[in-house]
Amino acid sequence: MYNIINFNEEELKKWMKENGEQPFRSKQVINWIYKGITSFDEMKNVSSKTQENLANNFYIGTPTIVRKLVSTIDGTIKYLMKLHDGNIIECVLMKYKHGNSICISSQVGCRMGCTFCASTIGGRVRNLDSGEMLGQIIAVSKDINERISNVVMMGSGEPLDNYDNVLKFLEEVGKEYGLNIGARHITLSTCGIVPEILELSEKGLQITLAISLHASNDEIRKKSMPIANKYTIKEVIEACKQYICKTKRRVTFEYALIEGLNDEKEHAEELATLLKGMLCHVNLIPINEVKESGYKKPDKKRIDSFKSILEKNKIETTVRREMGADINAACGQLRRDYVNE
Numbered sequence: 017m018y019n020i021i022n023f024n025e026e027e028l029k030k031w032m033k034e035n036g037e038q039p040f041r042s043k044q045v046i047n048w049i050y051k052g053i054t055s056f057d058e059m060k061n062v063s064s065k066t067q068e069n070l071a072n073n074f075y076i077g078t079p080t081i082v083r084k085l086v087s088t089i090d091g092t093i094k095y096l097m098k099l100h101d102g103n104i105i106e107c108v109l110m111k112y113k114h115g116n117s118i119c120i121s122s123q124v125g126c127r128m129g130c131t132f133c134a135s136t137i138g139g140r141v142r143n144l145d146s147g148e149m150l151g152q153i154i155a156v157s158k159d160i161n162e163r164i165s166n167v168v169m170m171g172s173g174e175p176l177d178n179y180d181n182v183l184k185f186l187e188e189v190g191k192e193y194g195l196n197i198g199a200r201h202i203t204l205s206t207c208g209i210v211p212e213i214l215e216l217s218e219k220g221l222q223i224t225l226a227i228s229l230h231a232s233n234d235e236i237r238k239k240s241m242p243i244a245n246k247y248t249i250k251e252v253i254e255a256c257k258q259y260i261c262k263t264k265r266r267v268t269f270e271y272a273l274i275e276g277l278n279d280e281k282e283h284a285e286e287l288a289t290l291l292k293g294m295l296c297h298v299n300l301i302p303i304n305e306v307k308e309s310g311y312k313k314p315d316k317k318r319i320d321s322f323k324s325i326l327e328k329n330k331i332e333t334t335v336r337r338e339m340g341a342d343i344n345a346a347c348g349q350l351r352r353d354y355v356n357e
């Protein structure tokens with residue numbers, strides 16, 4: 017059995033042809049899938065014989081919403097979703113003036129081991145396929161009955177640890193007959209897997225690359241991000257320069273501020289030296305506290321002082337606006353609580 021969302025129009029057309037169906041029906045089938053149907057018998061303009069043939073060979077891999085937390089402050093919605101095999105993932109919808117933005121997961125769990133992240137506590141369970149990533153957007157769009165115009169790949173999982181499926185997702189998400197979300201409206205966030213950043217840069221995609229840097233030197237980075245034992249900050253920055261050169265896109269550096277670990281003035285200065293002159297932007301993220309890690313968020317004064325040092329060095333810097341403060345489970349925490357129940 018295959019997840020039908022993994023088949024694009026061409027691939028489904030081919031399957032229809034080889035399996036005694038009329039190829040033109042593939043368009044109708046795909047339209048229904050992107051409307052968020054959960055069963056083949058909901059496809060009103062498709063014969064019951066074709067519905068049966070499809071049901072015997074495919075399943076619809078759109079995740080099912082099992083829990084929803086809605087912020088009364090800004091309308092942010094955190095979703096817990098069940099996949100076809102019973103695994104649970106999280107995704108988040110954020111409502112902005114410029115449109116709806118969704119943060120999706122790319123793996124069940126994660127094996128990267130960042131100490132500030134709840135998604136990694138149980139390790140990586142499995143990769144999501146491209147259809148399961150598209151499916152999160154389809155399910156949420158159906159739930160809110162609105163179009164989603166921006167995607168951030170920043171939920172559970174390391175996208176570049178699931179490179180082939182993520183690449184297929186990036187190709188499919190822009191298709192006009194499907195979700196029609198352009199590359200410039202997509203951000204891929206990675207902890208910095210250098211060979212895949214270099215490979216991705218060769219594709220010349222117009223997506224935004226975001227690097228979870230979170231430290232200004234390797235010594236500190238190694239304390240919270242095991243990937244730093246494999247690739248140095250210097251190697252990550254060099255790969256980003258290559259990415260900028262190939263795509264002409266500005267790279268974002270994510271920096272989670274953790275009190276007493278990476279939020280001192282000298283860290284800001286060190287970071288400024290690393291990034292000076294690059295086509296980049298720093299996004300400071302006052303950390304979400306994870307029960308298991310004991311990390312604390314710095315106060316506003318420390319955050320502002322860190323930001324002003326970067327700005328003095330002409331590095332564009334923002335502090336991530338807290339969305340859904342009243343439903344503020346850290347990334348991966350909601351899933352852990354649900355699975356533990």
Ligand code: SF4
Pocket residue numbers: 126127128129130133134135136171172173174206207228
């Ligand atoms: S921060 Fe990202 S890469 Fe690190 S463990 Fe969490 S999901 Fe994985």
